[in-house]
Amino acid sequence: MSDHQMDFEIVCPNDHDQTVTFSRDEFEEVLKSGALVFHCNTCDTNWAPTHEDIAKIRTQFAKESS
Numbered sequence: 001m002s003d004h005q006m007d008f009e010i011v012c013p014n015d016h017d018q019t020v021t022f023s024r025d026e027f028e029e030v031l032k033s034g035a036l037v038f039h040c041n042t043c044d045t046n047w048a049p050t051h052e053d054i055a056k057i058r059t060q061f062a063k064e065s066s
């Protein structure tokens with residue numbers, strides 16, 4: 001079930017709500033490669049997730065798989 005996709009609410013540096021979709025494997029793979037960058041469709045900004053963002057996403061995956 002590690003390829004099950006989940007939606008995550010993120011907020012861009014300019015306070016726009018965005019939703020990103022990852023499976024657990026996808027997320028860990030992108031994170032490991034150092035290429036994890038979020039994109040805001042509203043203000044066209046790219047930004048790297050904070051440690052809190054990453055922790056929050058991992059917590060949601062853990063909840064989902066338990």
Ligand SMILES: [Zn+2]
Nearest residue numbers: 012016040043
């Ligand atoms: Zn934005």
